[in-house]
Amino acid sequence: MEANTAPALDPKAFRAALGSFATGVTVITARAADGSPVGLTANSFNSVSLDPPMVLWSLAKKSHSLAVFSNCSHWAVHVLAADQEDLSGRFARSGTDKFSGLEVANGIGDVPLLAGCAARFQCQSTFQHEGGDHLIFVGEVAAFDRTDRAPLVFHAGRYAMAAQRDPSLPPARSARVAGGLDEDLLGYLLGRAYFQFHQGVRDKARAAGLTDAQWIVAAALTARDGVHADDLSAALGYVLDEPLSPLLQCMQSDGWVHADPQGRWHLTPSGRDRSLHLLAAAKAHEGDLLSRWSYDEGALLKLQLQKFIAATNPGFPDLWHEA
Structure with missing residues (x-):
């Protein structure tokens, strides 16, 4: 000091x-x-x-x-x-x-x-x-x-x-047991949080006829329409566990998307309408969850996740900001 x-x-x-x-x-x-x-x-x-x-x-x-x-x-x-x-x-x-x-x-x-x-x-x-x-x-x-x-x-x-500490939460496992795969390991926490949060949205997407991967593509095209397949693949490669081209072809057959003469992919009017309904449901699901915390705790959670994403990003393009 x-x-x-x-x-x-x-x-x-x-x-x-x-x-x-x-x-x-x-x-x-x-x-x-x-x-x-x-x-x-x-x-x-x-x-x-x-x-x-x-x-x-x-x-x-x-x-x-x-x-x-x-x-x-x-x-x-x-x-x-x-x-x-x-x-x-x-x-x-x-x-x-x-x-x-x-x-x-x-x-x-x-x-x-x-x-x-x-x-x-x-x-x-x-x-x-x-x-x-x-x-x-x-x-x-x-x-x-x-x-x-x-x-x-x-x-x-x-x-x-300022975020209040929740006295009902037990101390972190790493503070109680040394070594091993601990329940407060960041990767485990992020993975479990994603799975539990996404479950409510996944059910609605499947009811609309979309797989998890197709829902990700539809949500991405809702955020930014008219994207070349290569750009879409680069932006979503870190979350898709299957090739993009067959996904797009299947979604095109089902009337969700179409490609223009320049090779850019768009949602069809029907696809956009259905995607917006799913996004509204996802927002409602998010709002229901965040209502259990204070406004500031929810804002702090999103801020920390944004910082985490920025710190670990190996260079993935951002669909929300055009180059």
């Missing part, structure tokens, strides 16, 4: 060390003397006491909004939800109408209140303290509200999402 001691602290290293502490992201709002709404992004929010209920946050002395917050009687702290990263960016910028197009209510002391947050605290400004290059604002909470939405998290200079 690299050590830095005062007075020769490296500012960049100090900032990086502070970034090791994960924080929530807040937007602080107030009403200026001329009646205009003022807001800014801050991650310095913290609690002070429960009785009386008091919180604090800090603002750089060079901030253009310092005078407003120094002189206002009330301000509000909005703890942003995981899907409000855009609000964080909006209120971090200066020189723009930050409230334009937003749903804004008026709170205690006419403080602007933003919608959709994980929590909100309406505060009466109580104390102000010097804190180096910042001014620390302490307020007594006059009212608050909260939702079940997960908060937006900031860690190591980046936005992140």
Whole structure:
């Protein structure tokens, strides 16, 4: 561990060390003397006491909004939800109408209140303290509200999402038994998850007359129509366990696909209609599964899978993005 001691602290290293502490992201709002709404992004929010209920946050002395917050009687702290990263960016910028197009209510002391947050605290400004290059604002909470939405998290200079650990899950087998094919082996987890998830869709595809491989081809052509067989084979070779050409010929005989004079494959009108119905069923199946988790856990799962795919991709083309 690299050590830095005062007075020769490296500012960049100090900032990086502070970034090791994960924080929530807040937007602080107030009403200026001329009646205009003022807001800014801050991650310095913290609690002070429960009785009386008091919180604090800090603002750089060079901030253009310092005078407003120094002189206002009330301000509000909005703890942003995981899907409000855009609000964080909006209120971090200066020189723009930050409230334009937003749903804004008026709170205690006419403080602007933003919608959709994980929590909100309406505060009466109580104390102000010097804190180096910042001014620390302490307020007594006059009212608050909260939702079940997960908060937006900031860690190591980046936005992140918080996922709760499920206490009902047993410890990973590798933590209990050393060696062997463990049940937390990533390949096993991915394979089992795919099989269990795909089973509900597979039954509907087979009822429509499609094998697993044909359903993959139909779904791919729904995403991007008019693809040469070689490009389709290159894009799907990692999931198809049989040659593509016989699949296409069989699907053509059954009225699902056809080839144009340039050799590009398309879904027929009937094939597209049936494929869209199957995709809708797949989306419904996905939605039913994800409804058992929070929105943020579902988004985090997809994000991690996308990162895993990118990290392990040997160079397969992507049907969703044309070259």
